[in-house]
Amino acid sequence: MADVARAAGVSQQTVSRVANGLPNVNEQTRQRVQAAMQELGFRPSYAGRSLRDGRYHSVGLCINDVTKFGNLSMIDGIASAAREHNCAITLVEMSKTEEFSLAEATRRMAALPVDGIIIGMSRMAPDFETFDPLPGIGTVIVTMYAHPRVTTVDSDHYGCSLLLMDHLFKLGHGQIRYIGGPSFSVDEQFRRAGWQDALERKHIEPAEPLEGDWSANSGYEAGRYLAEHDRTMTAIYAANDQMANGAIAALRDSGLRVPEDVSVVGVDDSLDDFVAHNELTTVRFDLHQRGREVFEHAVPEAGTAGKTVAIRIPGQLIVRHSTAAPRA
Amino acid sequence: MADVARAAGVSQQTVSRVANGLPNVNEQTRQRVQAAMQELGFRPSYAGRSLRDGRYHSVGLCINDVTKFGNLSMIDGIASAAREHNCAITLVEMSKTEEFSLAEATRRMAALPVDGIIIGMSRMAPDFETFDPLPGIGTVIVTMYAHPRVTTVDSDHYGCSLLLMDHLFKLGHGQIRYIGGPSFSVDEQFRRAGWQDALERKHIEPAEPLEGDWSANSGYEAGRYLAEHDRTMTAIYAANDQMANGAIAALRDSGLRVPEDVSVVGVDDSLDDFVAHNELTTVRFDLHQRGREVFEHAVPEAGTAGKTVAIRIPGQLIVRHSTAAPRA
DNA sequence: AATAGGTATGTTAACGTACTCATAACACAA
DNA sequence: TTGTGTTATGAGTACGTTAACATACCTATT
Numbered sequence: 235m236a237d238v239a240r241a242a243g244v245s246q247q248t249v250s251r252v253a254n255g256l257p258n259v260n261e262q263t264r265q266r267v268q269a270a271m272q273e274l275g276f277r278p279s280y281a282g283r284s285l286r287d288g289r290y291h292s293v294g295l296c297i298n299d300v301t302k303f304g305n306l307s308m309i310d311g312i313a314s315a316a317r318e319h320n321c322a323i324t325l326v327e328m329s330k331t332e333e334f335s336l337a338e339a340t341r342r343m344a345a346l347p348v349d350g351i352i353i354g355m356s357r358m359a360p361d362f363e364t365f366d367p368l369p370g371i372g373t374v375i376v377t378m379y380a381h382p383r384v385t386t387v388d389s390d391h392y393g394c395s396l397l398l399m400d401h402l403f404k405l406g407h408g409q410i411r412y413i414g415g416p417s418f419s420v421d422e423q424f425r426r427a428g429w430q431d432a433l434e435r436k437h438i439e440p441a442e443p444l445e446g447d448w449s450a451n452s453g454y455e456a457g458r459y460l461a462e463h464d465r466t467m468t469a470i471y472a473a474n475d476q477m478a479n480g481a482i483a484a485l486r487d488s489g490l491r492v493p494e495d496v497s498v499v500g501v502d503d504s505l506d507d508f509v510a511h512n513e514l515t516t517v518r519f520d521l522h523q524r525g526r527e528v529f530e531h532a533v534p535e536a537g538t539a540g541k542t543v544a545i546r547i548p549g550q551l552i553v554r555h556s557t558a559a560p561r562a
Numbered sequence: 563m564a565d566v567a568r569a570a571g572v573s574q575q576t577v578s579r580v581a582n583g584l585p586n587v588n589e590q591t592r593q594r595v596q597a598a599m600q601e602l603g604f605r606p607s608y609a610g611r612s613l614r615d616g617r618y619h620s621v622g623l624c625i626n627d628v629t630k631f632g633n634l635s636m637i638d639g640i641a642s643a644a645r646e647h648n649c650a651i652t653l654v655e656m657s658k659t660e661e662f663s664l665a666e667a668t669r670r671m672a673a674l675p676v677d678g679i680i681i682g683m684s685r686m687a688p689d690f691e692t693f694d695p696l697p698g699i700g701t702v703i704v705t706m707y708a709h710p711r712v713t714t715v716d717s718d719h720y721g722c723s724l725l726l727m728d729h730l731f732k733l734g735h736g737q738i739r740y741i742g743g744p745s746f747s748v749d750e751q752f753r754r755a756g757w758q759d760a761l762e763r764k765h766i767e768p769a770e771p772l773e774g775d776w777s778a779n780s781g782y783e784a785g786r787y788l789a790e791h792d793r794t795m796t797a798i799y800a801a802n803d804q805m806a807n808g809a810i811a812a813l814r815d816s817g818l819r820v821p822e823d824v825s826v827v828g829v830d831d832s833l834d835d836f837v838a839h840n841e842l843t844t845v846r847f848d849l850h851q852r853g854r855e856v857f858e859h860a861v862p863e864a865g866t867a868g869k870t871v872a873i874r875i876p877g878q879l880i881v882r883h884s885t886a887a888p889r890a
Numbered sequence: 891a892a893t894a895g896g897t898a899t900g901t902t903a904a905c906g907t908a909c910t911c912a913t914a915a916c917a918c919a920a
Numbered sequence: 921t922t923g924t925g926t927t928a929t930g931a932g933t934a935c936g937t938t939a940a941c942a943t944a945c946c947t948a949t950t
Contacts, residue, residue: 235907236906244929244930245929245930245931246906246907246930246931247908247931248928248929248930250906250908251908251928251929253908256908257927258926258927258928258929259927259929260927275696275698278906279613279906279907280612280673280674280906281609281616281618281907282905282906282935283908284609284907285609285905285907285934286906286909286934287908287909288609288935290608290675291674292674300634300637300638300641301634309628310628313628313653313655316655317657322622322652322653322654323652323654324650324651324653325637325641325650325651325652325653326645326650326651327641327642327645329645345606345608346619346620346650347608347609347618347675369603370603370605448835449834450835450836450837450838450840451838451839454839479836479838483837483838484838504836506777506778507777507778507804508804508807508832508833508837509807509811509837510779510781510782510812511779511811563937564936573900573901574900574901574936574937575899575938576898576900578936578937578938579899581937582938585897586899587897587898606936606937607935607936607937608936609935609936609937610905610935610937611936611938612905612937613904613906613907613935613936613937614904614905614936614937614939615937615939616905
């Protein structure tokens with residue numbers, strides 16, 4: 235910047251004014267400075283600016299595995315919210331093997347150019363209870379668990395189960411079999427709790443839940459098992475669409491029709507790109523809204539700052555043709 | 563930092579030494595400083611550090627739509643390469659609507675804390691030919707097109723077609739129908755060129771290619787059309803697995819067996835999570851290797867810097883059970 | 891006793907920016 | 921003429937860090 239100033243025969247301050255498009259610069263001077271900038275290939279220094287005004291215009295996002303559907307949708311939602319605020323995302327992917335703790339994640343993120351910290355907690359962190367956010371920087375954890383000192387935001391992974399169960403109950407189903415994700419997953423824990431509570435509210439003893447790994451193949455195996463072992467089954471709730479899709483394939487391979495013999499529902503509404511004529515009844519989450527909530531609590535504009543809240547964004551039931559009334 | 567120094571009764575420099583774990587600090591002093599840091603909640607300033615040593619430890623990534631398979635895999639691959647170098651990713655998602663130009667993308671990225679710039683060019687930019695990278699910062703474009711002044715890296719979207727066509731030729735197929743992605747897509751352009759060249763090398767006039775939008779539904783429609791209009795067809799090459807999956811469903815709905823009546827191949831190896839018993843013959847790309855190449859050319863370590871290259875990373879043929887010899 | 895080599899610590903400077911305040915020139919009204 | 925306001929520009933400063941150099945002291949060797 236000093237070089238540009240010298241080349242244009244003005245002060246550094248005038249260069250700054252031109253660079254930022256501020257008023258009160260003579261038109262001739264402006265052109266002279268711009269020519270000098272061009273000449274010297276001047277680019278304002280991000281570090282200098284940030285040091286000066288204390289903002290980075292970027293929000294930190296720490297997740298463990300980019301490719302999981304939940305995390306991908308997180309990036310997408312936050313990216314669009316960030317763009318609306320003219321912000322970038324500073325992404326750190328934690329090693330998949332390494333032990334994940336909130337303290338460690340926070341420590342890593344705090345060393346980066348971020349105005350706020352977002353941590354995706356897809357499995358319970360060992361230090362969740364005791365965790366204290368760093369003072370002076372907005373912190374949001376994306377998870378269903380509430381925390382007394384940190385704002386948490388998530389899609390409502392409990393409520394989605396209630397929506398689906400209610401839909402199945404209204405069709406006339408009683409017992410509903412459950413195919414869950416891996417038990418360490420927070421999403422799984424809440425989706426499953428919703429299933430269980432919904433049944434218990436109707437005084438139905440929940441039948442043994444099955445555990446998959448979110449993949450279609452694991453859903454297939456579970457579906458196969460149920461088709462062979464549960465003759466009275468009329469409905470399956472798979473905790474995501476991928477497993478639901480696998481379960482449907484298994485039922486059909488076992489000679490059962492969907493939905494005439496067995497109804498199947500999933501969660502996420504993630505099949506459209508992969509499966510033709512997607513007929514699965516599911517719950518769709520508004521991931522952009524979640525992204526916006528997460529972003530705005532992590533980087534509070536003047537005034538928004540403040541107390542710890544726990545935000546749960548409801549999903550929307552999408553009824554297609556994988557559900558019907560049970561056989562008489 | 564000055565506050566910490568005052569509280570601990572030492573100089574700023576000593577605080578710096580403690581913060582960075584440098585030697586030559588008395589054990590007692592170290593503890594005193596650390597106590598003061600704890601007390602005051604000291605965190606080193608990213609801006610100060612960057613200003614001092616001119617590095618950001620982050621690489622910029624500019625893409626248009628996070629959710630597309632190609633872009634997601636880009637994030638994943640680069641994230642793992644970045645982590646190996648103890649780097650973060652500064653992600654900017656360009657508006658999906660806004661006109662995309664390399665100059666604009668570069669301008670945006672250059673204003674961020676990045677040691678290198680990576681631009682995903684999934685469709686041809688209007689200024690590709692005339693584009694000049696900013697001097698002083700490593701720039702890589704992820705695309706199949708080569709550029710005289712910029713390093714470009716991509717999975718080999720041309721070669722994958724040759725692999726698949728060769729596989730089908732060896733099984734005894736002649737004419738092979740093509741279901742492509744949208745024609746503005748760079749990946750599509752090269753996959754299609756590979757299909758066409760492979761046929762022409764065998765002196766087979768390529769039959770009219772069909773255009774989809776990468777989704778399973780578009781593959782279904784194309785498959786349906788082919789089943790009805792091409793009685794002699796023995797093989798379909800769909801430019802991604804999702805469309806291939808749709809095409810297979812269409813063929814079966816039309817009473818054709820896969821692979822007995824028609825062989826089908828795709829690209830990406832992306833179905834595993836979504837489809838049980840995935841039987842599709844396809845090409846898998848090593849996205850982590852691509853990520854590593856991209857990263858290392860964007861942020862050249864001392865010595866690696868230099869000339870413009872064009873790197874094409876070959877895919878690997880995965881033969882499953884959607885392909886067989888044609889009917890006699 | 892003088893010198894050399896190590897260890898612990900402090901001082902200075904520079905990285906690039908933009909705010910605040912000061913100054914200068916000029917126009918216009920009283 | 922004097923005062924008042926506007927516009928264009930410059931000077932000074934502070935943001936937080938760390939390399940390089942300087943100093944002080946202590947120990948071991950000659």
